[in-house]
Amino acid sequence: MTMKNLKIYLFALLASGVLLTSCDEEEALVDQRKADNPLPTVTATTGTNGSVTLTKYVSIGNSITAGYMDGALYTNGQASSFANLLGQQFQISGVGGTAFNQPDINSVNGYSGIGPNNSILGRFVLDLSIPGPKPTVGEVPAAYAGNKAQLNNFGVPGMRIVDINDPALAGSNPLYARFASSPGTSTVLSDALATSPTFYTYWLGNNDALGYAIGGGVNDAAITSQGNFQNALASSLSQLAGTGAKGVVMTLPPLVLLPYFRAVKWNAVPLDAANATALNSAFAGLNAALDGLANFQLITTAEAAKRKVTYQAGANNPILMHDKDLEDLGPKFDALLGAQAITAAQRAGLEPYRQSRPATSSDLPVLTAATVLGTGAAPIGVAIPIADKYVLSANEVVKTVTARATFNQTIKGVVDLINSGPGGTVITLVDVQPKFADLFGLNDALVTQLALGLGTQASIAAVKAEADGVLGIKINGTNLAPDFSPNGVFSTDGIHPNPRGHAIIANLILSAMRTAYGVDIPDVDVLAQRGILVQ
Template sequence: MKRIFSVLITLPLGWLVSCQYTFPEDPMLTPQPGQADFSKMITIGSSITAGVMDGALYNRSQQNSFAVILAEQMEAAGGGPFNLPDINAEVGSFILSPPGANLGRLILRVNGGRVVPEPIVPGNPITPFSGDKSGLNNFGVNGLSLAAALVPETGNSNQPEHPLFNPHYARFASNPGTSTLIGDAVAALADGGTFFVFWLGKNDVLPYAIAGGAVPELLTGDQEFSQRYQTALGAVLRANPATKGAVGNIPDLNTLPFFSTVPWNALPLSGSLASLANGAYTQYNQVLDGVAESGLIDETEKNLRKINFQAGQNGFVIEDKTLTDLREMGIPSIRLSKPEDKVALTTAQILGQVVEGNGAAIQGVTVPIGDQFVLLPSEQSLMEQKIATFNQIIQSMVATEPERLVLVDVNDLMSRVALGTVSAGTVPLSNSIVPPNGGFSTDGIHPNARANAFLANHFIESINEKWESTIPKVNPNAYIGNDLPR
């Protein structure tokens, strides 16, 4: 079977095998709950809260989510049992599987002396949770937006065609087709809940990002976000007036390795292939000269749109809807990718591939890579503005309940990881999927187990500071990053 990802990560394999984690020791205070009560914690969120890693939810990923790690650390300060909707899957189901495919989580494999992420085959189907639904503590669901958290259609397996239907919630919904995720979480809080973690909102932006900004409708409107967030968080707060909670904000998605693993110049060409490819654009480039002379585009845009390959690493041909629309003249809106573009990891599925057996039709060379595979600078800016607006809404709502809520600035943590300033002892956490220090799982979106430990500590720091608790922090170096290549 042709691999789903052909991204190549060049690493010295001997270095990979010899690298080991160190285990720094931190002084510990006597664990105390302070002004909070952790005896029954409820977590509400999306894929990271659920424990998705490597593009799937599977047993090991679920058990190493930040929510589970946080609950384990809270036990020393009076925390109680933390029950999960067990997935019972060793490899899970790859969330980006093409229709009809049976793929599991991604792993790193050695292929021709290089390292590539590939799915395990076969994967595991998503099966209903068979345990006690009324005793659950973790209400994390992959792909959950605020809208989906509030409507029963999300869990209605009788209407799988509904745009908000989510099999990951349907598998443990208290009453599929009638209940909502927020309603289930509220019921759990009302039944003796004492503390909660609320981290929703990421999936009101992320789908737009991973679709390369091609579908603006995937971005939630500001007013809709505010109303839905207030409705969801308000319901959680009303469930039990005695509860306190930690609220996470939205990280800068532009920093994800999903947008940096495939470089902008990922197209290698020999001198002869570059000359051959350039021949396909001779007439196109000449037409651009005439268009510029007519004044329809300026010299800067003309040069941007011209396609010229050379021997070595090249940018690849992409669609760019921000260019002057010249389609009525038969001129496509295309150009070569640039350093300012962010290339989606999924581009590796098609870059350099022959289209329908036609040797002259090559993705990224003579066939443009579609808009859904590249975040253009304008799309990156729009996403940053949207995240900033949503985070301001979140911050403002947390501020309305200063005695009961603390804001956990996940955006700040992820930004520091991207800058390379986060570490445990002398062992850094890098903004990559490369073991042993890469903080993201092999899908480039979700943190791996080690990074989830850092994330749990980040929540612990905010909670301890807010309520004078002394929940002990976990040693992130006791958790593995991505598996070494097989």
């Protein structure tokens, strides 16, 4: 395989098992669904609300609560959010719910960013002719024109837990500013409280670690401190509990398992024999310099071996990456020059490799790495290191896992503390980790490695009980996968659920409500929701 075909190969790699299942398979699934569920007999659905009052349901959260998917906030995504799905179930006869109002974006494709020539980009779809995700033509979001006082969904894409009561959020986040009751003065929490909720869902905290991970672990400050996380959580939940409303609080899923961190493999570089030989010849100087540093005892032989670059003909060569946690060898390369062990020209050639190494199976390239791998006159990730922002290194994976585990234990601690107060149990904690362990086919070892659970033996056992080692879940005989394939439950951005994923989340909450409040509310039909959008 020639170097110029590398980028095409990478998108094909994303396609294998993910994209190339084709539109025909999705249509076949829809046809099968219709065959299995004939329409003639329609029975009115009823339910009961048990011990919880659902007349005013309010959802508080970030992009998932808002229905952000496929890299954008758009009309169909909003309608498919787990919050809206719950809102519709609560309106079933006998349950007592009322209209669930959202800050409608009124845009078919939504807005995901600015493209070439200042074009407006919308949601992404899977274009099988590339193959890969492709943006549609988008629209800049307009201010919400509806009645802000009657809103139920307070999901704000990009919101961290520390932003929930910050009046400055509207100044930095236009997706809150467009429906804030008083931009610059009001907060998401104050707006939600003003509606006098009788029941709420609260799912915040993902972005307090996810922003760091999506950025390739470049900025440690992107992880919210545990103290700030706890203060914001305790303050907001205490105020919600103080209204007398009952609520559901969600834990955080294992972020590093998201398709955004799994679609591009660490060894995604294909090379034919000629290119492998040429690259090995080019890297002979770097490898010799590393041996020289080891001989001078400036680095260990193990360090030299970790950084050496050697390619072979085949499809699975490791990506060459920048790792900011490595020692900067610049001064030591200078020492080789000073000792006349290398020439000035050779020293200049070593400059890009001061903190580089081949990736290992412990490193997680992010989804956007596929857009730059193999590009350029000196192919990125092959001849020169790919930038730090495109790979979550092993150390950065540990930081992400640790932060998420700490936040989850904090969530449990705050909920337990509030429930131990004079008002009794007013919050139901819904742990999403067992469902994710099942979906991603984890085993006990991975449950431990990813620090799943809530810090107690019982919570860890609950996760392990669902970790069956089988990838995906089966619903009514249909296998659903933890990816953005036609059978997947994630959208094309690799982070947010698609409508089927949202239905699974809604049903997880409904199950908890049956246990906690004795409600009799039917599940959302997961397979009636669409999967990904394919072009």
